[in-house]
Amino acid sequence: xxxxxxxxxxxxxxxxxxxxxxxxTDSSSTYLYWYKQxxxxxxxxxxxxxxxxxxxxxxxxxxxxxxxxxHLSLRIADTQTGDSAIYFCAERRTSGTxxxxxxxxxxxxxxx
Amino acid sequence: EAGVAxxxxxxxxxxxxxxxxxxxxISGHATLYWYQQILGQGPKLLIQFQNNGVVDDSQLxxxxxxxxxxxxxxxxxxxxxxxxxxxxxxxxxxxxxxGGPSDTQYFGPGTRLTVL
Numbered sequence: 369x370x371x372x373x374x375x376x377x378x379x380x381x382x383x384x385x386x387x388x389x390x391x392x393t394d395s396s397s398t399y400l401y402w403y404k405q406x407x408x409x410x411x412x413x414x415x416x417x418x419x420x421x422x423x424x425x426x427x428x429x430x431x432x433x434x435x436x437x438x439h440l441s442l443r444i445a446d447t448q449t450g451d452s453a454i455y456f457c458a459e460r461r462t463s464g465t466x467x468x469x470x471x472x473x474x475x476x477x478x479x480x
Numbered sequence: 481e482a483g484v485a486x487x488x489x490x491x492x493x494x495x496x497x498x499x500x501x502x503x504x505x506i507s508g509h510a511t512l513y514w515y516q517q518i519l520g521q522g523p524k525l526l527i528q529f530q531n532n533g534v535v536d537d538s539q540l541x542x543x544x545x546x547x548x549x550x551x552x553x554x555x556x557x558x559x560x561x562x563x564x565x566x567x568x569x570x571x572x573x574x575x576x577x578x579g580g581p582s583d584t585q586y587f588g589p590g591t592r593l594t595v596l
Binding site for chain 2 (some may be wrong): 372403407408410411412413416456458460467468469470472473479
């Protein structure tokens with residue numbers, strides 16, 4: 369299908385790990401991104417992964433990419449209340465112009 | 481470094497009225513994007529500029545939406561006439577150059593449009 373899919377909600381306790389999943393659509397997409405959106409704000413780029421990589425780690429963030437299944441995940445270690453936000457994955461398609469397709473977003477709620 | 485600026489932050493209009501949004505990208509960024517984000521959805525690309533030329537406007541409803549980027553810097557997005565379904569947050573983003581290794585998009589805070 370055309371849609372980049374994400375689960376809508378995730379709730380975790382402070383200090384636990386969070387795992388947010390995404391299924392993208394275009395196997396030729398070269399870059400895959402994770403963005404964070406806090407209330408009333410624009411999107412903030414958290415991290416990205418190139419399609420020839422399986423994993424990327426950046427401090428508390430770990431991105432895993434399963435290209436065969438077109439599955440992307442974002443793991444946040446030691447989740448804090450400040451991590452509460454909506455998280456969007458996005459793929460950059462290479463067909464035609466460089467078009468970004470965003471998922472529907474996962475709302476992460478961190479419980480103190 | 482100053483971020484992407486957008487104005488106004490909020491706008492309420494009645495259907496069939498016109499509205500315009502303004503975006504000032506990060507200095508030196510050649511690529512500018514306008515996205516529409518309907519409540520509960522991810523952003524959808526409306527139009528992409530490279531300098532002052534249009535790269536992609538395939539998802540722009542051209543019967544009512546128009547956008548320009550004169551002089552390759554600031555951009556305006558206009559809706560005329562507005563419909564109820566245009567209620568959304570309109571996000572502007574810019575990047576140094578499209579298609580680069582990271583091609584990081586920096587987003588503005590958005591303009592929340594409510595059409596009554």
